[in-house]
Amino acid sequence: MPKNSLKYAIVLVLLGVVAYNSVYFRKLDEVKASSGSTSKFDPVAYAQTFWTSRLLPATSSATDLGTLLTLLKTDKEKAIDSYSHALGIGNIRYFLVKGEGKINAISDNDITVSLLSGETIKLATEYIFGNAVRDASGLIKITEFDNTMDLNNVSTELNAILRKKVVSPFRASAKVGSTVKFVGAIELNKEHLHLEYLEVIPISVNSH
């Protein structure tokens, strides 16, 4: 009899342990909140971190725009393979470039700059849209994202940072005749290459 009761006691304890570990209760609100927080992507925070800790440090490795333009005219394939990036596939490619020149003209939509290498380009100040800033550095990998809308939102937020931190102060201080040093992003169609209307979206600008 005591043997049996010992057996029952052990079985009961075991059952208790199993039951305790296999069933638990949580408030539905907590479950919803926690599942939401793990799956929800925050494009504002991502863009801010990417801007300060990845994109700005990468500006030091930007390609010289004059050199790139020469290479694009002489060996397009090599220039595109070596210096362009894009998260998607297709003809649209983005380049991270740097340059120096003199401000020629200031309009509502852009600032015209004559580069030291001789070409004339436009620094965009009004239409800051698209994926050039997100993709030009090649630092963001498509495999990081399951959802393309997250990628679109990263572009929107990066462009918003750029408008506030770079474009507005530059537009306010730019003067015709002053010298400008910039790093920026350009978008080119590799099948239909046009280098004559080159528009650079500025990522960092110093004018004096």
Place this chain on the structure above:
Amino acid sequence: MNSQRFIFLWFFAILLAGSCTNKSTSNQPKKVAVIVSTLNNPWFVVLAETAAAQAKELGYETKIFDSQNNTALESDHFENAIVSGFSAILLNPTDSDGSIVNAMKAKDAGIPVFCMDREVNSPQAATCQILSDNYSGCVAIGKYFVQSLRTKATDAPIKYVEILGLVGDNNTWNRSKGFHSVVDHYTNFKMVAQQSADFDRNKAMEVLESILQAHPDVNAVFCGNDAMAMGAYQALVAAGKAKDVGVFGFDGADDVMNSIRDGKIKATGLQSPQTMAKTAAQFADEYIKGKRDFAKKIPVAVELVDQENIKDYSTPKKR
């Protein structure tokens, strides 16, 4: 005697088991199925045929299945493909929700599914989804829309109409969101009407005709695809407003490319079914050869075709 019978039965069992294995796999080429939503629309014919041709070029036997925009028929095609021993499926889904269960069936059978052009609303169902970058394409259209309408005075009021595609289709909203991500920055741009015309030319014409009754002074119309842009243009011609109102489309259909050339339509976003189809076939080949780390979704660039760069696209693309 018993042991002899046992050995005989044992050998018989081994031979029986051996006869059940598929001997054809080692000699015959592997097979890739192309399951397409419809072959009634030339755009999807190009998509399916390019995918099949590319897979064939890579050494696979291919077969195109037409789902006739019917999810149940698509389900039959999947079952067929699974039973017939296809190694990969290149899918243009009939329905972004309804096709999930079909793609999952293939996945459970160990067959990878690569979506082309249209997506399924489940990251688990497909190995990779290769989709037009509708959002970014419409960002480019939105930018051109604002640039071309802000020429006179930057803050002059602009009234425009948006004609949407099928409201249940993800592409409709990705296009609309991309467009508005630019245009909504400009407070003088006022959308006076936003209505669906189901991607249909005749419906778009009817929709715009009735909108023009209430808003005869619109400056521009943005349409979610080129068929609707052509319908909208027809409505404007009938109302005698074709020269005053700019029409913007999306797709890169030949008739709209020609209309841009003639100055009738302002711009469109050129999609590339060929790029999507070829990429899907290449990815299937890579999967069969052992690659597993595919991005869940890969955007394919959409090119803005406008009044300035239409000369670059002088020869209509073969569709």
